[in-house]
Amino acid sequence: MILKDLTKVLAALVLAVFICLGLAPLTAECAEKPAKNDITRTEFFLKKFEEKVEKYKGQPFKLGYEENEALKRIRDLKEKYPDDGEVEELFQRGRAALMRSKGDFMEITPEMLAYRENEQKLKKLFGDLADKEWKEFVKSVQEGPMAIEKPFPAPDQNTVSIEDIRGSYVILDDFEYPANQFIDLGREFVSVGSGTKGYYFVEISGRSWLGPYEAVKRYRRLINRDLPEEGKWTLLGRVTGVEMVIPQAEKVKTITARWGWVVTPVALYIPGHTFAFYEADSELGGNFAGEERMEEIKAPLYTVRVIPDDVTPEGLVEIFAASIKEKNFDLFKECISPGRQRNKKEESLINYHWDLHLDRFASLYVHVTTEEAKIEV
Template sequence: MMIINRLTLFVACTGAWLVLAGAVEPARCADKDEPSKLQLDGARYRLEKFEQKVKLARGAKIRMGFTENEALKMISALKDKYPDNPQVEDLFQRARKAVLASEGKIVEMSDDVLLYRKNQEKLAEIFKAEGEKEWAAFKEKALSGGAMLPKAFPAPSHHETDLSDLRGKYVVLEDFEYPSNEFMDLGRQFCWVGSGARGHYFVELSNRAWIGAYEAVKRYRRFVNPDVPEGMKWTLVGKITGLELLVPEAAKEKTLAAVWGWSVEPVAIYVPDRTFALADPELELGGRFAGEQRMEQLKGSMYSVKSIPDDVTPERLTEIFITAIKEKNYELYLACIDPARTKTPTGRSRCMYHWEWHQHRFATFYCRVDVGKADIRVIQGFDDSGDSLKARFLTPEEREKLKQHSEPLVEEAELKTTAFDERGKQYGSPKPRFFRRTEKKRWYIINYDQPF
């Protein structure tokens, strides 16, 4: 009897197990046709991180990290295994949009967007021709007068040559490198040219002649052609003034031996394929570059905007500011900036500093800027104009009374600009720009130093 009961129990358990196995097997088969919740959640979590990173970039190109690449790998694997699953398809389409956005915003560029760079090249060619002409005339005049050394190197030996034979003669130094070879000695500033084997010349930098010629080169770089790297080799022409025993080393603690060299007072600087600058003590600025006296005449024909209307909007003022930079119109650039920032020498120096940076960026990084809509707010006083939301709720008498007892009206505006390179790809993130006006007068830019 006990054996029969055990057999019955065994058969019953076996039957139950077979029933359960039959019920579970279809579920296992179903798992093969769709991804698990764990797989979907893992891919979705990483994709959300990817999308968040793209959103924070605000149109700029992002660098793909571990999480972003893992999201794409997981979704790609799910797409290969479950091509018809709607949840996988949704993840795939979201990932596709994220990948596209991760490369940065792209716009179609018009044919004239690079016109200002072509005009800059034309301008540089005009002044290059002026420089070549003046450089040739200068050399011819110096050579014809017998006042120029036939060659700079090897430098005349101070043991064999008397100073009186060289004093006042011109020397052409083709390997002048400033500021690479600059050094100080006994409180004076020099730039050495030469070597121990060829002999040395010490160009004096602590005098008005150098400042006059060098500042002229800087004006050329600021207003004509920003492509004047100071690390390149220039040609300097100077007059021999004396014989010096100096240590041509920039370090505070000198380790080199002192060497004899001829001291040279700068007369002119020739920057190959760019410009020729001449020191002239008779000029107010102490020097000039070739064609400088005709600079505004030559550039003026390229200006598309020459003044700012009194009723200019923040959006239009931004466009004029960009145009002034592109067309190298420095006076118009200054006219866009809040006058409080140009009153002092320090303020004007800062304006020039950031002008050079704007020139460099528009020549190198971006060429088109889209201007957003401005948001205007009152930061001081009471606005009684019809555009004011508060004024709509007040009678004319109430407006007038508040106006009489309020501080001067000061408004600020804010907008964002987005820059694009020559390929149409967004450069960086949108940048905020701030403006201010007083008593409904003209708008001015506050943060003029902000890159685009």
């Protein structure tokens, strides 16, 4: 009886051992698998992250709650289950999304930067031409009888009559626009000088100013975007009157009225950049040095000159970008639908976008990539 009971006990022990040995691997295997809910929740946040990456199309962005939550959950799963296949897949996707959130990376090649080197070549070429023409122009003026050799101190209105110097040329090196701009007598002026040196008031209300000034703006648009829109320039003009005005732009005046010689602009000169002059018979009102030969000079630097008849949407975008980089304004306009060039308002908008893209290619980016176009009718 005792032997029989002992046999039962041994059998039970052996069975228990087999059960334990059989369950042990199963228990270990279960411990290595993450909970399905953890995978699902992590997948949810990761998809949100990936959708945001696609939305930004290669642009960098700051991580928000959903992106950080996805990365946190992936990290926790990876630490607990480093060898799990599903976790590894989430890890790789998370790493790829994180890299893309920093923005697309590409190698900047010399070919991409060629347009900037060409701009410097144009700047030097037109700058040298401007310096040469300015010197010749100033020489011809100074050799004539109607020139004020020394602008400061300015002639004293109490001893010098306007009739003595009317029409005389004067060169003002400290012409600063728009910093010294003011309005008086219903006209616009820029003051040059001071109370101790005397004043010249350059009138900028008419074509004689707008002609050269618009020419400088065209130079900036078509040749060299590095030229500041404002600053100290050299102005050559002719004395045409004498006025007593308050050379101050503020509504509340803090200085008294001052006498000064009124000067009508003839030319603007920015050393090393451009020389722009007034032309009364021109519809533009003026030109900058070399403008009449501009396309002849720039043409060898163009990589694209015409739009092919069979151009694809992607190809048109690439030509559009090239026209901006190479400052080919005519080609730029050809890339735009004629239906958006019907009036002055639309032309003004084209000029706005031209200036905007020039600034961006000068300071923000150097290359454009295109994706396959989606055409909707």
